[in-house]
Amino acid sequence: MNSRLASSTSIRRRLLIFLLPPLTALMLVVVYVDYRAAMLFARTTFDQRLTDTALTVATRVTIESGELHAQTLAQSPPTSGIDRDNDFQYSIEAPNGNLLAGDPDLAAAPRGGSNPSYADIRLGGQILRVATYRLSTNAGVVTINVAGINDSRTGPAHFILGSTWLIGFIQLDTTLLLVWIGVHFGLKPLLVVRGQIESRSARELRPLDVSAVPTEVRPLVDALNLLFEMLEEAARAQRQFVADTAHQLRTPITGLLGHLEVMMREPDAEPLHGRLAALHDGMSRLAAAANQLLTLARADPSASLADKVEGVDLKSLVERVLERNIDRSVESGLDIGAEARRANVTGSPRLLDDLLGNLVDNALHYTPAGGHITIRCGLDDEIVYLEVEDDGPGIPESERVHVRQRFYGLPGSPGRGCGLGLAIVDEIARLHRADLTIVDGANGRGTKVSVRFPAAGGPPRPNAEALRREETETRVSSQGNSDQWMSIRSWSSDSRKLAGVPLAPLNPPPVFEGSGAKAGIQRHS
Amino acid sequence: MRILVVEDNDLVADAITRGLAMAGFAVDRASSAERAAMALESEHFDLAVLDIGLPGIDGLNLLRQLRSDGKTLPVMVLTARDTLATKVEALDMGADDFLMKPFEQAELAARCRALIRRANLSTSGQLNLGRVRIDVGGRQLQIDNELVELTGREWLVLECLALHTGRVVSKERLQQAIVSWDQALTPNAVEVYVSRLRSKLADAATIRVVRGLGYRLEEPKAQRSVAQ
Structure with a gap:
């Protein structure tokens, strides 16, 4: 159990396990030292009381006509054995060794060199503390013994011992509790780090x-x-x-x-x-x-950081993407159109252009001649959407997860693409924290790919030169006045038509002056 | 219509010159910016197709030089790098259109034709669209050199489309073009005028409706490869 705990990976548990033995040992040492000090103090105090009593007893010794007399102490009759209720027993010995008064057993107590001297004796199964006082009189040295029971179980030493134990335990428990709580708070910044890592893609x-x-x-x-x-x-x-x-x-x-x-x-x-x-x-x-x-x-996250994230006007985006796909749809015999309403998102204009371009590219590729493709954008219940719907063969429900993977081609589909289109769309949508859904088109026919953005972005902020330029282009192309036609430019894109389609019938090239008829001649090189 | 192709890659240059020649243009080629500058200095070209990635002086610097020399010929820029910065830079330096490699010959030819048409329109006030000639200055429409009568509103719609030939013009914009002429404009006025124009143009030119976007004046497909 202990080894399992010790090898545990919990810092808190390990810390507690390593702290417990030394803290316990320290507590025991403290209790022992405190106890010894208390005992010493208690004994000294007790000895002092015995000495005081011996001096009191000494005042009862009188000498009358050369004879020693000792008044017996009323409160402690000389009885054999020690009654615990009585504080002290005593004995008085004449210089010749005769007992003048008190308990004869006490006279046997050993005598130390000092005056008074102290000793412990065993009497009637009990340990007695004896103070021996030698009183010098004219008749010689009278020895006074006073004894009492110094019971540690009832004395102050006992109380001190008990409280030391109690305090020791409280200290130990408090320390461990503080360690437990301290580790929790100490490690809190780590949770922040964990959060940082967890929130990453x-x-x-x-x-x-x-x-x-x-x-x-x-x-x-x-x-x-x-x-x-x-x-x-x-x-x-x-x-x-x-x-x-x-x-x-x-x-x-x-x-x-x-x-x-x-x-x-x-x-x-x-x-x-x-x-x-x-x-x-x-x-x-x-x-x-x-x-x-x-x-x-x-579309990579770090790569797109270089791409300025700005307000993007989806309506202009839709119109731009639609316009550059008109020729291709005409040549493929498809009808392409838009239902674009004002909607802005915050994102990368470039990547969103790629996203929509790829969706339209897919639709153009998979929809047979005579089909219809509609690009939509707008605001639906606070959610900005961008979608491309076609009435082509559609994507089977079971394939809808796979088509987002790279290099996945629909089984049995005419394969021009290399299966990256929707993977790109998926990647870009995720970068914009948008939801990509693939559902059936209207009336259960075809495919509708929707990109739903989390919340409406603000209006475009034209602070970047590049962006301002682009915005001007789109504004002019959609509603500018006719004087500005020269500023209208058509952007090329990744998703232009690339498939081999029948080209316009060739008329014989007219012969021009110069080298026109012999095209390819390098006149200047 | 004479085009100068400035491209260092022989394979690409050869393909482009052949393709443009087949589309009816007279084409010359220069393999470096220096040679292109010499050619443009000594002879007249209606348009330059300019590759950005040239050895020595690159295409953008050549373009800047041309514009600072006061040359106004339309320039179509080609590039293999499609960064936003490149696009913006090219347009800032005075490029008229921007095409990214790889492209289709037909697209390059169509765009070149549109650029030349617009340039001619701005200099001569005339738009030649196959069999159709629209004289913006003289407010005349000719089909096969025969004058076609148009009403004022029809002309305004046609003029607006002609000024943006090859581009989609929104319905709102056409509405704005005729609103001063006809204050009480019905919602389907544009449709009405477009429909009348179509019947007058017959098969000489097409006005394509792009759902949700607008109208585009086009040369009928069969005539597109002829540069006029």
Whole structure:
């Protein structure tokens, strides 16, 4: 039991177990010393009383005509044996050794060198304290013995012993109780640290706040922070690698895609059209994967810190995303539209753009020709929502959890994406503490993906130059006056159409002056 | 329509020049900012397609230099880095549009065409949209060089769409465009005028309705690859 307790991981229990034996020993020593001191004090006091009595007895000794006489003391008749009710017994001895008065047994008491001298004698089964006083008279030395029982059980020493024990126990208990409570309060800052760690997501690696941590625990928290830092560094390096790779892939992919598109439109390549289209399709997938990897690397919590979190006008966002997807939906034979009402959230404009872009991208990809896609945003019962609904084939209930995982493709679905789209959406939604739900579309057809934000954010705060710029763009594009048309810019996005779709029929390129007909000629290089 | 492509990567440059040439543009290529500056100094181009990541002087610095030299030709910026800072910087330096790699040839061509149209519109006051010519200054609509009669309100709607060609114009905005003309505006006035315009434009141009967003004036698809 004790070993189990001692090896227990509870600091409080260990502390109590280690403190208990020394505290108990200390208490015993204190009780013993106190007891000894009390005993010494009690004996000295008792001896003094015996001496006083012996002196009183001595006054009763008289010498009459050379004869010694001793008056007997009325209150203590000379009886054999000691009656406890009587305080003292005495004996008076003549110089010749004859008993003049008192208890003959007492005369046998040993005599010390000093005057008075004290001794303990055993008489009738009891220990008696005897004071021997030698009185010098003309007739010689008269020896007076006074004896009494010094009972420690009834004397002050007994009382002192009892109270010492009591106080000792109280001290011990109080100490242990204080330790118990003290440990609780002493460790309270650790609970703060625990709270800090518990509230984190797996990818959040900020250092812990050490200001509230007790000095003793500081090394532990410092070590933890060092570990966080190393993990963070490793994660950052990995993200950077992913981002760099994705960036570096873009330029060659652009070139390859471009060439394939040009070749597909060349009359000579007619027989190869099927193979070129397949190549183009594969290349588009590669491009989409590179873009999605980049977005995913960006959606990382620490990466997004660099991204300014601001008020985001969802209506403008919806309109922007819708506008840049019009051509693609037209070419895919889809109807796309919006039901956007004013709603603001606080978040990263970039990431929310990626989120909506990916949702629309998914809908465009999975909805067959003739389908309808609707992007919505607004305020519903204090909850800001952003959703994309389509009337495509829908996502089976059992798959709805899996589609949020990375690299998960719906079984039997035409796979252009690499299964990162909804993982990105999920990641970005979580960063914004928003809820992502996937339900059936209207009338049980298709899919409705909703992102519900916890509470309405404030209106956009145009303090960042970048943001102000973007806001101006959206305002102008939605309701600005016609003089400002030059300031309207179209932003490109990750989620542009990338699938290989039939291109517009090629008219023979008109011949222009200069090198137009011989495109690709480097006149200046 | 002459375009200068400034791109150091041969593969990309070759694809872009071929693609734009197929779309009907005359294309020249420069592989560095210095050569691009020389070309733009000595000859006329309607538009420059500019890659940011150039060796030596980068695309943004070239752009800044062009604008400080007073060159107003529309510039389409290409980049493989899609950071917000890059976008903002490019637009601050006077880029007219921004396209991220990878993109589709058709999209690049469409955007270039839109940029050139807008630039022409601002200089000549005319918008050429395939068979359709909209003379904003002269308040005239021509289809196949034939004048088409429009009412005042129809013209205001068409003008607003033409000024934003290639972009979606919200219904509210079209309403604002005609409100001074017609104080007692019915809620479906815009629909009415758009519908009348459509029948007058027939198959020469399309006014697309984007649900929940607005209207967009488009060249009919079959004519898109012709740069005019």
